[in-house]
Amino acid sequence: MIRLYNTAARAKQELVPINPDRVTMYVCGPTVYGRAHIGNFRPAVVFDVLQRLLRHSYGPEKVIYARNITDIDDKIMDKARAEGVSIDMITERYESLYLEDAATLGVERPDLHPHATTSIPAMVAMIELLIAKGHAYAAEGHVLFDVASHGDYGSLSRRPLDEMIAGARVEVAPYKKNAADFVLWKPSSKDQAGWPSPWGRGRPGWHIECSAMIAESLGQTIDIHGGGIDLTFPHHENECAQSACAHDGAPLANIWMHNGFLNFGGGEKMSKSLGNVLSVGELVEAGWTGDELRLGLLSAQYRQPLLWDEALLGQVRGRLDKWLRKLGDVPKGVRPLPPAGVVEALSDDLNTPAALAAIAGIEHDREALLGALAFLGLPSLSPEKARHASEQRSADPDAARIDALVAERVAARKAKNWAESDRIRDVLAAEGVLLEDGPNGTSWRRA
RNA sequence: GGCCCGAUGGCGGAGUGGUGACGUAACGGACUGCAAAUCCGUGCACCCGGGUUCGAUUCCCGGUCGGGCCUCCA
Numbered sequence: 001m002i003r004l005y006n007t008a009a010r011a012k013q014e015l016v017p018i019n020p021d022r023v024t025m026y027v028c029g030p031t032v033y034g035r036a037h038i039g040n041f042r043p044a045v046v047f048d049v050l051q052r053l054l055r056h057s058y059g060p061e062k063v064i065y066a067r068n069i070t071d072i073d074d075k076i077m078d079k080a081r082a083e084g085v086s087i088d089m090i091t092e093r094y095e096s097l098y099l100e101d102a103a104t105l106g107v108e109r110p111d112l113h114p115h116a117t118t119s120i121p122a123m124v125a126m127i128e129l130l131i132a133k134g135h136a137y138a139a140e141g142h143v144l145f146d147v148a149s150h151g152d153y154g155s156l157s158r159r160p161l162d163e164m165i166a167g168a169r170v171e172v173a174p175y176k177k178n179a180a181d182f183v184l185w186k187p188s189s190k191d192q193a194g195w196p197s198p199w200g201r202g203r204p205g206w207h208i209e210c211s212a213m214i215a216e217s218l219g220q221t222i223d224i225h226g227g228g229i230d231l232t233f234p235h236h237e238n239e240c241a242q243s244a245c246a247h248d249g250a251p252l253a254n255i256w257m258h259n260g261f262l263n264f265g266g267g268e269k270m271s272k273s274l275g276n277v278l279s280v281g282e283l284v285e286a287g288w289t290g291d292e293l294r295l296g297l298l299s300a301q302y303r304q305p306l307l308w309d310e311a312l313l314g315q316v317r318g319r320l321d322k323w324l325r326k327l328g329d330v331p332k333g334v335r336p337l338p339p340a341g342v343v344e345a346l347s348d349d350l351n352t353p354a355a356l357a358a359i360a361g362i363e364h365d366r367e368a369l370l371g372a373l374a375f376l377g378l379p380s381l382s383p384e385k386a387r388h389a390s391e392q393r394s395a396d397p398d399a400a401r402i403d404a405l406v407a408e409r410v411a412a413r414k415a416k417n418w419a420e421s422d423r424i425r426d427v428l429a430a431e432g433v434l435l436e437d438g439p440n441g442t443s444w445r446r447a
Numbered sequence: 448g449g450c451c452c453g454a455u456g457g458c459g460g461a462g463u464g465g466u467g468a469c470g471u472a473a474c475g476g477a478c479u480g481c482a483a484a485u486c487c488g489u490g491c492a493c494c495c496g497g498g499u500u501c502g503a504u505u506c507c508c509g510g511u512c513g514g515g516c517c518u519c520c521a
Contacts, residue, residue, distance in 0.1 A: 028521080040521050073519075159450070159517080182519085206519040228521030229452085235519070260452085261515070299470085300460060305453070305514060315459055315471040322470095325484075345461095353461045357469035418480055425482075436484050443484095 002057060002347045004224070005303060007232060007256040008156050012349055015255060017223050023054055023063045024218045026253070028210060028227035028235070029113070031070040032094035033079045035279045038293065038308065039262040041105055045294055045377075046259050046302040046350065047226050048107045052375060053346050056338070066112035066217050068210060069095055072203055073116075077193060087193055101280035104290035105297070106380035114213040116204070120195045123204045123212040126246050127184045127197075135245040138199050139175035141187030145207075147180045150241045156256060157233035182238055184208045207238035214252065215243065225253035229303075232258055260300075262308040290380045291324075292316050298352040298376065319356075320378070326363055327370060330379055336371035343375070352376075396446070402433055406442055409435070 002015040017023045027047045030036055044067075054063045071091040080087045099109075116123075127143050130136035135149045147153045147161060154161050161180060183205040188194030194201040204212075214222060220243070227236065236256060243252035278286070283293055296316045300306040341358035345351045355376070362368040373379065396402070405424050412420040425435050432447040 030521085031519085036521085043521050070519095075519085157451085157516080229515065230520055232451090233516060238519095259521070261521070263514070296459095303452090304460085307459075311458060311471095318471055319469095322484095351461070353459090353469075357461065360469055413480080416480075422481070429483095434483065437479075437482080438484075 002053065003349055004255050004257060005349045006254075007258050010158075013255060015223065017058070018221060018254070020058055021062050023058050023224075024222040025051065025054065025063070025065045025224040025226065026210075026214050026218055026222055027065075027067045027110075027225075028231055029067040029069050030094075030098050031073050031075065032091045032098060033073060033075040034094060035281070036094075036098055036101065037279050038283060038297075039264070041101065041107075041280060041293075042262060042297050042302070042306075043226060043228055043259050044102050044107050045105055045297045047257075048377060049298065049346065049352065050224075050226075050257075050350055051108065051110070052377065053343070053350070056343065056375070057347075064112065064218060065110045066114060066214070067110040068213050069098075069113055069115045070206070070209060071095065071115050071117050072193060072209075073206065097279075097281070104280050104284060104380070105294045106290060106377040108377070112217050114217050116209045116213070119209065119213045119216055120204065122216040123208050124185075124195075124197050126208060126212045126215065126242070127204075129246045130184065130242065133245060135242075136184055137177065141200050141202065142173075142175060142183055143185035143199055144176060144181040145184055145238065145242060145245075146177060147182070147241065148178050150245055152244065153180075153241050154237065156240050157237045159233060159237070182207060182234065184242070207235055208242060210235070211239045211242045211246070211252065214239075215247070220247045220250045220252075222253050224255045224257060226257040226259070229258040229260055232256075257302075259302045260305045262297075263305050264308055288313055288317075291378050292320055294377060294380065295320050299356070301353055302350055323359075323363060323369060323373060324379065326366065327373070327379075328366075330370070335374035336367045338371045338375035339368045342372045346375075398431075402428065402444060406435065406444055410442055413437075 003012045004015050005011070006013045025047070027043060029044075030040060047065075047067075051063065051065045054065075069091075072087075076087055076090055080090045083090070127136060130145065131138065131143065134146075136143055136145050138144075185197060185199055185202050185204055185208075187200055187202040192203070194203050214225075225236070225239075240252050244250065280290070280293060284290065292313060296308070296313055297306070299312065299316060306312075339358065339362050341361065342355045345354035345358050348354070355372075359369065359372045362372065405428060409421050409424040412418075412424065428435060428444065433444050434447050436443050436445070
């Protein structure tokens with residue numbers, strides 16, 4: 001039994017799929033207008049773990065996981081204008097960087113990755129439906145959702161509608177009936193990206209994109225909808241409203257999941273205020289492996305805030321190094337099943353710290369350790385990025401020279417020439433090569 | 448200003464109405480020529496003030512501090 005915290009209920013609930021042969025999950029993906037930083041990948045990694053758990057429980061083929069790409073947005077248009085390039089240039093560049101970074105983190109590709117630009121007809125159709133049902137209205141080239149027409153508006157984020165109206169601090173556009181009404185479609189000028197529609201050439205609002213893509217790719221009601229906690233309002237609230245109104249009250253999702261943020265305030269070297277919150281690529285350049293970043297993101301339960309700094313990564317490195325040493329070379333092919341304790345921990349609202357604690361209890365059992373780590377997506381799918389793989393050692397450009405020095409030291413030790421032996425060890429240590437004298441001879445590894 | 452969430456050892460972080468996981472760091476021991484790795488062991492914490500209770504880190508109220516949202520930011 002899988003229990004998940006449902007934001008809509010503010011409580012953990014048992015996951016009861018509408019159809020156990022077709023478990024559906026949708027997670028809000030990136031708007032591709034710039035390079036995502038490590039915090040943007042917390043949902044990608046968290047829901048990747050959930051996706052693995054679901055496949056374990058319901059069968060690999062029974063789960064349909066969709067993560068969208070928002071590739072039409074005013075920020076994208078701004079970026080393209082600023083760089084003097086086409087919108088496609090921007091979206092393709094940042095989408096491929098996003099996928100590259102996700103792969104570094106061991107995130108598997110979702111089954112579906114709908115793009116906003118290829119779902120415009122579905123959006124237009126949904127907007128027309130909303131107008132026909134009296135939940136939306138056109139005004140001055142815009143189409144707006146009429147929040148007052150939906151009694152449940154505010155139920156997900158628990159914000160009473162009257163309060164939102166009273167608390168509105170932004171100047172209300174004159175064509176809005178209600179301050180809280182949000183845009184479904186907006187007009188594009190000639191130099192802006194746009195698509196033909198019954199209301200003139202324009203582009204969709206952000207919220208309708210997800211609603212339309214979900215309906216189109218997964219169905220009217222899905223089992224799980226995920227995203228960052230900041231999306232609860234207004235994005236998910238609006239999605240909820242649109243979809244329920246377009247589908248005669250059918251709820252958009254049965255369980256709403258939201259991940260907490262990374263905190264960058266603690267460490268000197270990674271503080272948001274210093275403007276140097278790093279991307280995955282930059283962190284890798286700084287010497288951290290994708291596995292370390294992934295484990296770092298999983299070191300706290302997904303709903304909790306997580307302090308992200310170098311101290312955390314250092315601790316993660318210690319833990320992961322130990323496991324990878326115990327694992328030795330990771331064979332390719334089929335992975336053992338994960339230990340029950342790990343599955344149990346994850347089944348309780350994705351309690352990754354408890355899962356890691358369970359691993360600590362079975363780490364002497366290599367098969368169990370391998371199964372447990374593989375279940376969490378570790379080590380990553382790219383062996384060249386895993387530490388301590390023998391392939392990595394033989395691929396080291398200095399391998400021959402290091403092997404020669406090691407051989408020299410072995411000879412010196414045989415002759416009990418400890419001064420020479422220690423000298424060679426110090427030389428290698430200075431360049432980050434650590435030696436280990438075991439019963440089967442001396443081996444080396446990069447620090 | 449309004450709403451929401453959080454506060455646990457040096458650090459990260461689970462969990463619980465009654466001996467406070469796990470990791471990492473530290474320290475001691477075994478092993479080692481010395482180390483490293485490994486193994487064994489030790490010490491170290493529930494923000495403050497009230498309340499409920501036989502008993503509160505856990506439940507309730509207030510406070511302080513931190514974070515998020517209310518502006519198409521994961």
